[in-house]
Amino acid sequence: MAVFVYKFGGTSVGSVERIKAVAEKIKKSRDQGNHIVAVVSAMSGETNRLTGLAKEIQSSPNNREMDVLLSTGEQVTMSLLSMALHEINCPACSYTGGQVKILTDSMHTKARIREIDDVKVKKDLDKGRVVVVAGFQGIDEEGNITTLGRGGSDTTAVALAAALKADECHIYTDVDGVYTTDPRVEPKARKLDKITFEEMLEMASLGSKVLQIRAVEFAGKYNVALRVLSSFEEGEGTLITYEESEMERALISGIAFNRDEAKLTITGVPDLPGVASKILCPVADKNIEVDMIIQNIADDATTDFTFTVHRNDYERAKKILEDICSDLGAKEVTTDDTIVKISIVGVGMRSHAGIASTMFKVLADEGINIRMISTSEIKISVVVDEKYLELAVRALHKAFELEQE
Amino acid sequence: MAVFVYKFGGTSVGSVERIKAVAEKIKKSRDQGNHIVAVVSAMSGETNRLTGLAKEIQSSPNNREMDVLLSTGEQVTMSLLSMALHEINCPACSYTGGQVKILTDSMHTKARIREIDDVKVKKDLDKGRVVVVAGFQGIDEEGNITTLGRGGSDTTAVALAAALKADECHIYTDVDGVYTTDPRVEPKARKLDKITFEEMLEMASLGSKVLQIRAVEFAGKYNVALRVLSSFEEGEGTLITYEESEMERALISGIAFNRDEAKLTITGVPDLPGVASKILCPVADKNIEVDMIIQNIADDATTDFTFTVHRNDYERAKKILEDICSDLGAKEVTTDDTIVKISIVGVGMRSHAGIASTMFKVLADEGINIRMISTSEIKISVVVDEKYLELAVRALHKAFELEQE
Numbered sequence: 001m002a003v004f005v006y007k008f009g010g011t012s013v014g015s016v017e018r019i020k021a022v023a024e025k026i027k028k029s030r031d032q033g034n035h036i037v038a039v040v041s042a043m044s045g046e047t048n049r050l051t052g053l054a055k056e057i058q059s060s061p062n063n064r065e066m067d068v069l070l071s072t073g074e075q076v077t078m079s080l081l082s083m084a085l086h087e088i089n090c091p092a093c094s095y096t097g098g099q100v101k102i103l104t105d106s107m108h109t110k111a112r113i114r115e116i117d118d119v120k121v122k123k124d125l126d127k128g129r130v131v132v133v134a135g136f137q138g139i140d141e142e143g144n145i146t147t148l149g150r151g152g153s154d155t156t157a158v159a160l161a162a163a164l165k166a167d168e169c170h171i172y173t174d175v176d177g178v179y180t181t182d183p184r185v186e187p188k189a190r191k192l193d194k195i196t197f198e199e200m201l202e203m204a205s206l207g208s209k210v211l212q213i214r215a216v217e218f219a220g221k222y223n224v225a226l227r228v229l230s231s232f233e234e235g236e237g238t239l240i241t242y243e244e245s246e247m248e249r250a251l252i253s254g255i256a257f258n259r260d261e262a263k264l265t266i267t268g269v270p271d272l273p274g275v276a277s278k279i280l281c282p283v284a285d286k287n288i289e290v291d292m293i294i295q296n297i298a299d300d301a302t303t304d305f306t307f308t309v310h311r312n313d314y315e316r317a318k319k320i321l322e323d324i325c326s327d328l329g330a331k332e333v334t335t336d337d338t339i340v341k342i343s344i345v346g347v348g349m350r351s352h353a354g355i356a357s358t359m360f361k362v363l364a365d366e367g368i369n370i371r372m373i374s375t376s377e378i379k380i381s382v383v384v385d386e387k388y389l390e391l392a393v394r395a396l397h398k399a400f401e402l403e404q405e
Numbered sequence: 406m407a408v409f410v411y412k413f414g415g416t417s418v419g420s421v422e423r424i425k426a427v428a429e430k431i432k433k434s435r436d437q438g439n440h441i442v443a444v445v446s447a448m449s450g451e452t453n454r455l456t457g458l459a460k461e462i463q464s465s466p467n468n469r470e471m472d473v474l475l476s477t478g479e480q481v482t483m484s485l486l487s488m489a490l491h492e493i494n495c496p497a498c499s500y501t502g503g504q505v506k507i508l509t510d511s512m513h514t515k516a517r518i519r520e521i522d523d524v525k526v527k528k529d530l531d532k533g534r535v536v537v538v539a540g541f542q543g544i545d546e547e548g549n550i551t552t553l554g555r556g557g558s559d560t561t562a563v564a565l566a567a568a569l570k571a572d573e574c575h576i577y578t579d580v581d582g583v584y585t586t587d588p589r590v591e592p593k594a595r596k597l598d599k600i601t602f603e604e605m606l607e608m609a610s611l612g613s614k615v616l617q618i619r620a621v622e623f624a625g626k627y628n629v630a631l632r633v634l635s636s637f638e639e640g641e642g643t644l645i646t647y648e649e650s651e652m653e654r655a656l657i658s659g660i661a662f663n664r665d666e667a668k669l670t671i672t673g674v675p676d677l678p679g680v681a682s683k684i685l686c687p688v689a690d691k692n693i694e695v696d697m698i699i700q701n702i703a704d705d706a707t708t709d710f711t712f713t714v715h716r717n718d719y720e721r722a723k724k725i726l727e728d729i730c731s732d733l734g735a736k737e738v739t740t741d742d743t744i745v746k747i748s749i750v751g752v753g754m755r756s757h758a759g760i761a762s763t764m765f766k767v768l769a770d771e772g773i774n775i776r777m778i779s780t781s782e783i784k785i786s787v788v789v790d791e792k793y794l795e796l797a798v799r800a801l802h803k804a805f806e807l808e809q810e
Contacts (some may be wrong), residue, residue, distance in 0.1 A: 016458060061488050065488045069485065072477035072481050096550075099548055
């Protein structure tokens with residue numbers, strides 16, 4: 001008998017009607033002879049409601065108590081889903097993270113899973129019950145309630161699948177799979193049947209917000225077959241798995257992009273050892289996350305240093321650079337918050353040369369100026385003016401024939 | 406240092422503003438050097454909201470899952486109160502029933518407390534923290550979440566006070582104490598400074614809904630000094646305690662009444678052994694609770710049998726009696742659902758004769774016909790037509806001089 005872990009996000013359990021629909025979906029699979037563990041998020045809107053209450057009391061709520069508060073969201077959903085299963089004569093039992101138990105460290109609001117005790121869950125599965133588990137939450141060694149941070153329910157599902165050695169972990173969401181690119185930008189975007197963990201990680205980190213990065217990392221590490229599906233439509237979704245020989249044929253799996261970046265450059269920096277850290281340490285000290293980093297030699301004695309940050313951090317980063325510019329003996333600071341990053345992702349790059357030059361030629365043919373380039377083993381990213389985003393994505397999608405199977 | 410357990414009901418924590426006020430009240434007491442454990446209910450309205458969700462899914466929700474669902478109500482309050490305490494620099498820590506842990510039996514939706522582990526709470530108190538505990542809930546031996554049923558938060562507070570050997574257990578509510586009778590019926594009703602456990606039990610069971618009966622029983626059994634106070638006004642409230650010599654002076658402590666009763670009589674029943682059980686067993690089989698029971702001999706061979714039930718059960722009880730009437734060889738069934746029960750309660754009755762006759766004379770002087778009489782050691786109850794309720798209560802209140810200290 002196959003064991004499946006199904007995860008249903010906030011939208012999928014956003015109303016009583018949707019919870020009933022989820023119960024029907026689970027029952028159908030169970031009737032086919034499968035063992036099912038269902039991991040649920042809080043009903044959509046609930047987390048915001050609770051956060052709102054907390055903020056009325058403390059502008060910066062106590063982290064431990066915030067976890068106590070927020071963890072009630074999933075607890076409500078899990079009991080309602082279990083009731084919906086009982087209502088259609090499907091035996092079920094719900095557990096909080098603490099009850100399972102999902103042991104985490106004590107970093108409240110962003111805890112990490114250390115260990116999962118699968119005894120209770122297995123016992124219930126053996127009795128033919130569907131086990132409903134609250135996502136996003138756990139318990140530390142002292143018995144305090146912890147939460148895993150935004151999107152933590154995906155991580156709960158994958159960790160449970162790993163612990164139970166489940167056949168597949170299904171992430172039910174409001175999209176029906178992973179696409180070659182955002183269909184709102186390129187209507188010809190095609191749903192992928194398969195994608196590798198590495199590709200998914202690159203896609204996720206670049207703004208394809210289907211899955212949490214931590215969940216994908218976890219799935220990759222413990223070799224959990226992950227499938228992204230729609231909770232509203234039928235379909236096979238997209239399977240995220242290890243690279244297989246047949247997959248090598250695809251050069252590029254998808255095009256990801258990120259509209260939220262801003263670019264900062266400090267020019268004419270004396271090219272001495274330690275200059276990079278002198279620039280980036282003050283930025284990191286202010287908890288600003290840096291994405292792309294590029295350093296180019298301008299002439300024999302000086303260098304130009306460029307990096308990108310989230311647009312929310314743009315003004316603060318700019319201020320920091322301007323403050324250190326003269327200390328470094330640099331020339332000037334130039335910045336731009338009207339840029340986007342576009343990346344092509346694919347494991348096929350490993351074994352095929354010339355993909356980068358194809359990408360650059362496609363953009364050049366469209367008259368798009370490339371402002372920055374950064375590459376990794378399975379990804380090539382470029383920074384361009386934001387006005388070119390749609391044009392660039394569509395041209396690349398066509399050039400790499402992503403609309404075709 | 407004194408240890409106090411404070412319990413705040415749903416109205417007392419019904420909004421963010423009220424939770425902040427409760428936090429101030431707690432801090433004030435802590436600043437006076439007291440150790441405080443605060444037991445909280447769900448915010449008013451929340452239990453109904455959750456029950457509504459459940460009923461949309463299951464007309465008769467699964468009991469285990471209902472407990473999982475409802476227990477989130479107190480969990481939300483406890484985290485918000487703990488945050489409110491942090492906000493005013495009062496160290497605090499919140500625990501669910503399971504975290505404490507409050508061990509109960511496995512009777513979901515009406516579990517009973519078996520044992521309280523006070524290690525965690527004591528440790529926090531010793532560190533100078535206010536401990537906020539979710540009322541109404543516990544955990545069974547298998548780790549399932551249980552709830553204690555309506556008003557269970559009072560029981561949690563008393564049980565915690567017993568376990569911690571607290572100096573007093575304060576029940577904060579929306580009234581400022583226990584009154585000699587309902588002030589809406591007799592405006593001269595006076596707040597009592599003290600009342601005995603036994604009197605409080607009789608008052609509570611007769612419709613003075615200030616405290617849960619189970620909580621009072623528990624407090625009596627474990628000798629927990631219980632105090633009922635208003636969470637909105639200052640004041641000493643009413644202390645519920647063991648009988649003391651000074652209290653013997655009061656003949657009557659209060660007048661309780663119950664508008665929800667109906668009376669059923671079966672007349673001309675052959676007076677044979679076992680007849681009472683033949684009448685009451687079919688009633689009990691239908692889960693109808695019987696309150697007063699009176700049997701009178703009509704003549705040598707037959708008897709009249711009368712009992713009262715809650716008005717909600719009136720029609721069903723009537724049907725049962727009519728069905729068994731001919732089997733019993735009885736004459737007829739007469740019923741009345743326009744009656745009320747009025748009781749005078751006081752430990753003074755034990756040592757003073759003539760209280761019953763005073764009561765009957767007062768009612769006779771007002772022209773009120775007594776339909777049934779029942780007495781216990783510290784209580785005399787009469788059933789009268791409901792139209793006489795106010796008249797009877799006011800006359801008795803005056804006759805027993807309850808408006809005077």
